[in-house]
Amino acid sequence: MAPGSKPTVPSSVHLGQIQVQKKLGAGCFGEVYKGFHTGLKADVAIKFEAVHNQSPQLCHEAEMLKLLQPGDLQGFARFFYFAEEGNYNCLAMEFLGKSLEDHVQMCGGQFSPKTACLVAQQVLMRIEYLHSRGIVHRDIKPENFMWGVGPKVHHLYLIDFGLSKRYWDKRHVNSSQKLSLTGTARYASLNAHRGMEQSRRDDLEAIGHMLMYFLRSSLPWSGLEARTKKEKYQKIKEKKESTNLVELCEGHPTAFRTYLEYARKLGFKDRPDYVMLRRLFVELRAQLQKDQGKPIEDWHFEWLEGKEHEELDALLPYDDLKQPDDEAAPERPRSLCCFCGGSQVRN
Template structure:
């Protein structure tokens, strides 16, 4: 992995420090080298394979046993990271990888016939069990990468926790889809937020989507606010209807943790393990009666007919990691007293399209030629009798008999 030395928000050096702090833990890759090469900051870690998001998108469905196993591994990773005084802050399936020995198989091509009797080719994607069978493993091990947003929840020298600030942060870090409610409200990251994000990730692996997935907004701030509103207004028991009770207990417990409170990691693992066979295996009933009909599950494969160019996609949005320098020409110009009296150009005003559209509303049509003034009359043609046809001395026509003479 590498990045330019002159990057606005460099992360490679910070990641190198985090890898050294977390060295030796289960699920943490080993950092082999860090340095500069050809105007780049570079870091070399263990080679890894596909990630959880690729597995989720490739397979038809992730079994509950696989989701529970992945969740327990994630909780154990967060326990080690938190014990070292750090918070991860960027929980998402793309950052959990498998070993480099594993790869995603190609889908099988199946020849079928359509309703008109014509031959057609369809693709059959393998199940999660079939993939693990090819990998020759029952439960693959997860590895965590990308520590660019990881920060300290306690002072690394004094080991004292940083107090909770009353100031609300406008710039939020992490992926909006899996962000906790406290992060949406502008609170600083704590250990509780990593746990709540894991809960949302578990739901995403089970259902393949979330109620707030695919939010569209005019900008990132509006998108974050829209996701916060949906997360606050949605009953978690309604989302988890039909799932084991342990999944619901996991998320509700994470939301109740205080800022400086240490999560009970063993209890979290019990919630997950008990969801298969145990005290938390009972199915959740929706507060609206029975197992609610999740309309948002039916909409996950629905594609919009069109997308406005001004619409901002919130999926997999990462804030505070902008590697592109701001363009001064496109930056917002703050109006001053000098601008008074000048018409403000609206960005949303539609451009008039047509012939000479840039000035035909303000200037009348003034043709270059004034057709109202008569032009000069052309000279009259005069026809004279032609005495000879050709040159008598040199032309062969002189020898031709002319009956009209």
């Protein structure tokens, strides 16, 4: 290998069980490849990160993925393998499809209220599960939500836990201040901009900003010019603080403004009312369904309507989850379907 050149990723990993195929993209951590798991006979996504990376993330992400393995809960990629392979740390997981950001661009830069509502319902399920495991994501953005493939093409997955952190370890972590911004400035919460330790409220607020991006196609603090990253972050923070939520959400269903108002009022250690938040979008979906005079199915996203979907895997009814700070587990007599609002029984 020539001096200064980058080592080549291996052609296979996991003692040859996983074949490395084509490169899909790259990020701050390293590169992503498509691969094939010969034992499972399934496509996989493989992340490679240089062993001597100054800010390694894959080992931490592998630990997070192990904690999140959901059994029959949908929306989290299956974790297959992590190890050091030659010059690289290697992480293999379930292969997924396009991201939310990909689909925003495919839809001309914004989603209809119906699509945004359907997305919101699944996003809230994913974040509630993550929080129930004592973890906050800390980098909510459209690129970190991806769709499944095949019969799961309408299943939304939460990905990329390299910046995730435990907020609960026998008790809630204490608040810290004067921290640098972690996450993506466009969607970050106001308190994250202010240097506060992040907790559940910050993931929820970032989701609210992301949902408004879907509806508006841009946010008032997007595209601000600055000479340095520090100056840009300061301008984004100031614009975010000065933008009234009524103004931000004007012309769009009130559920989105109500959601953001609630998220911004939460205290650092507050236990969010996920049931109430999901109900906002159950009710919005019911209203949109009434307005259009026909049912809105779980797969009625703009890019899937008009196609045949007889073989899709149904989204499971959703149970309320016990959070770490709940004194007792909630009663679970029957599952409340968070999509239609009715009661269903698991098969």
